[in-house]
Amino acid sequence: MAKVRTKDLMKELNLELLFGEEGIDRPIMTSDLSRPGLEMAGYFTYYPEDRVQVLGKTELSFFSKLSPAEKRSRMDQLCTEVTPAIIISREMEVPEELALAAEEKGVPVFRSPLKTSRLSSRLTNFLESKLAPTTAIHGVLVDIYGVGVLIMGKSGVGKSETALELVKRGHRLVADDCVEIRQEDQDTLIGNAPELIEHLLEIRGLGIINVMTLFGAGAVRSFKRITLVINLELWDQSKQYDRLGLEEEKMKIIDTEVTKLTVPVRPGRNLAVIIEVAAMNFRLKRMGLNAAEQFTNKLADVIEDGEH
Missing domain, CATH: 3.40.50.300 (P-loop containing nucleotide triphosphate hydrolases)
Structure with missing residues (x-):
């Protein structure tokens, strides 16, 4: 039985749920986070899909430079059946391609006002205490x-x-x-x-x-x-x-x-x-x-x- 689910994360960090509400019961099995920079560039060979994905200024500014076809492809691959959550920091705008892919696959997308490093730190602390042996x-x-x-x-x-x-x-x-x-x-x-x-x-x-x-x-x-x-x-x-x-x-x-x-x-x-x-x-x-x-x-x- 999962010790932590995505909805616990939403409650603990007061996150704003934007898309993919049907997936808020997804289990979180690891305290490791992922900042999918290489994935934004198209390299998904070692994509840790079972981790909470954090998108900050760096990832989203790179993403904005891609072509429309690349944008759709990246977000389709980013949202999988086991991805517990995707969190956007600094209250930035959610790309339309992410919204569509998240709704389609049922991956919860949240937004936080915190800076990426602060958000990552709080996420890690919470998950480590909950998932500790x-x-x-x-x-x-x-x-x-x-x-x-x-x-x-x-x-x-x-x-x-x-x-x-x-x-x-x-x-x-x-x-x-x-x-x-x-x-x-x-x-x-x-x-x-x-x-x-x-x-x-x-x-x-x-x-x-x-x-x-x-x-x-x-x-x-x-x-x-x-x-x-x-x-x-x-x-x-x-x-x-x-x-x-x-x-x-x-x-x-x-x-x-x-x-x-x-x-x-x-x-x-x-x-x-x-x-x-x-x-x-x-x-x-x-x-x-x-x-x-x-x-x-x-x-x-x-x-x-x-x-x-």
């Missing part, structure tokens, strides 16, 4: 001091209760139970809540609570970039947990690797404080201050001095 993960996403922390763990380990404590401490909830994640660019993961459960938190014994109603609009966020994963697991006596913080484990979500910490859970541990400090420490590391490395270096110096 997506996944859904069972967990809780919280914005802690500007760090998007995805809290994971088995059902019943205390993820939602920890999130509630974090919200009480002034942090912001993004999603509980199910986190929808899309990958933007090469290494950017954006998480949000499914529309049905946005701003809601499920606490065993209390049921479902609305965080925004209880704590105010400042306690929630619609989406957040995920930069840290914290995995909560029940304390295992036989397992060796990292006590220095020198090793950095990674977790792959879609095609992006994210730093992952494993925090053991047992009675008496204040998980909210631990996760809060983990987020602050992660920020410090990104600023170049690594307490574990500094400690190890000092320890090495002490050992070295003792040997002399």
Whole structure:
């Protein structure tokens, strides 16, 4: 099923529909755009017909120099059964040949007041965000001091209760139970809540609570970039947990690797404080201050001095 259709583009960029209304339900399968300059010159061998076509001043001024027969031929070839849309920038006049070909083939033709480069930029941004690879993960996403922390763990380990404590401490909830994640660019993961459960938190014994109603609009966020994963697991006596913080484990979500910490859970541990400090420490590391490395270096110096 298509994630984006031509009518979504029209609505998002407030485009003026001129011709080819019957094609506004056409699917858009790629975020790549085409500025058909070579095609205007008659070279259609590698014409990317499945892309949104953007016609700017350069293409239309060249087109105006062609003979009437060439004009008809170019526009007939430009409008295909799969072309999602043709957009004219700068509110320029639509050539008559394009209007006829578009109506015949059912290709929507739009007009925008934006300059071609600005229009292309907005089109690309919109299509990339809508067509980005997506996944859904069972967990809780919280914005802690500007760090998007995805809290994971088995059902019943205390993820939602920890999130509630974090919200009480002034942090912001993004999603509980199910986190929808899309990958933007090469290494950017954006998480949000499914529309049905946005701003809601499920606490065993209390049921479902609305965080925004209880704590105010400042306690929630619609989406957040995920930069840290914290995995909560029940304390295992036989397992060796990292006590220095020198090793950095990674977790792959879609095609992006994210730093992952494993925090053991047992009675008496204040998980909210631990996760809060983990987020602050992660920020410090990104600023170049690594307490574990500094400690190890000092320890090495002490050992070295003792040997002399």
